[in-house]
Amino acid sequence: MPKRRPDHVPTRTCAVCRQSHPKRDMTRIVRAPDGSIHRDETGRVPGRGTYICQDPACRDIERSAAAVKRALGTEPSPETLDIKGAPHATT
Numbered sequence: 001m002p003k004r005r006p007d008h009v010p011t012r013t014c015a016v017c018r019q020s021h022p023k024r025d026m027t028r029i030v031r032a033p034d035g036s037i038h039r040d041e042t043g044r045v046p047g048r049g050t051y052i053c054q055d056p057a058c059r060d061i062e063r064s065a066a067a068v069k070r071a072l073g074t075e076p077s078p079e080t081l082d083i084k085g086a087p088h089a090t091t
């Protein structure tokens, strides 16, 4: 009987560095049907998505904006890509 692979996790390719990482460690950026760009906190937002990993270099807003524009064809707002801080951080 084939063993399950407990270490198998779905991976996605980072739009910035092009390396694969576990999907749960990625930030998903999605282009909604109306063309707007959103950060997808749930992984369930419909639309065409791309992923950014947790590498600080990939979270640089200018680099990630360029990568998202390349992947989705639309330039996101800086607010959408402000993913350096914790998701729950409020000011």
Ligand SMILES: [Zn+2]
Pocket: 014, 015, 016, 017, 018, 019, 052, 053, 054, 055, 058
């Ligand atoms: Zn990356």
